[in-house]
Amino acid sequence: EAEIAAMRRASRINDQVVGQAIAALHAGASETEIADLVERLFREKGANRSSEGQLVCFGPNGADPHHGPDGTRLREGDSVVLDIFIPIGRYWCDMTRTVFFRSASEEGRRVYETVKAANLAAEAVIRPGMPMREIDRAARRVIxxxxxxxxxTHRLGHGCGLDCHEPPDNSSACGVLTRPGMVFSVEPGIYLTGKLGVRIEDLVLVTEDGCEVLNAYPKELQVVG
Structure with missing residues (x-):
């Protein structure tokens, strides 16, 4: 129970930080500027230090699920992928939200709604005693x-706790059965090379009869700025 409380607290802080980072987006901002802001906000809220860094991806850079922030500048119409994670009181938070800056194309909107539906479909099926691969399948089927x-192009998620990435593997190859108390990520994504990327990630806690989503930051499509 103490560990679950720590994970809940870390995710609440993560919700706050992603909201502040989204509010700070402005024309001409660089990916590194926003990533540095995220790090600073986490420190102000008591996070531990980590060498992992933050993933901030504008426009076509979002089509690389592991793109590291660089000097790319934010422009109207860009998707903005914010994948932010850090240990807080030794326990990790990890979440992703994607927004659009000033406008969103029809294709961008279609991709976003598909990813959101996949995220919700996976979370809806989680309950004790099911193979992890069935959770991955629920999301992948929608996409x-x-x-x-x-x-x-990647697994649906990973365990999270004292490390950001730990067992069980939330993937199509994992037959591990879910048990109450497990915490893992649910993070479907669609990546269109040269165009955009969308990923939506929550941490979920398996309960006695389903799951509790630890992240409360909204998942409705947002056009900001």
Whole structure:
């Protein structure tokens, strides 16, 4: 229970930081500027130091799920992928939200709504005693049926706790059965090379009869700035 409380607290802080980072987006901002802001906000809220860094991706850079922030400047129409994570009181938070800056194309909106539906579909099926691969399948099915199957290029998620990435592997290859008390990520994404990327990630806690989503920051499509 003490560890669960620590994970809940870390995710509450993560919600606050992602909201502040989104509010700070402005034309001409660089990815590194926003990533540095995220680090600073985490420190102000008592986070531990980490060498991991933050993932901030504008526009076409978002099509690389592991793009490291650089000097790319924010422009109208860009998708903005914010994947932020750090230990707080030794326990990790990890979440991703994607927003659009000043405008969103029809394709961007379609991709976003597909990823959101995949995220919600996966979270809806989580309960004790199910193989992890079935959770991955629930999300992947939504993306495949929308025609974007080849563009969901990674596992659905990973365990999280005293390390950011730890067992169990939330993937199509994992037969581990879920148990109450497990915490892992649910992070489907669609990545269109040269155009944009969208990922939506929550941490979830398996309960006795389902799951508790630890992140409360909204998942509705946002056009900001």
């Amino acid at each position: 495949e049926e929308a025609g974007y199957g080849p563009h969901f």
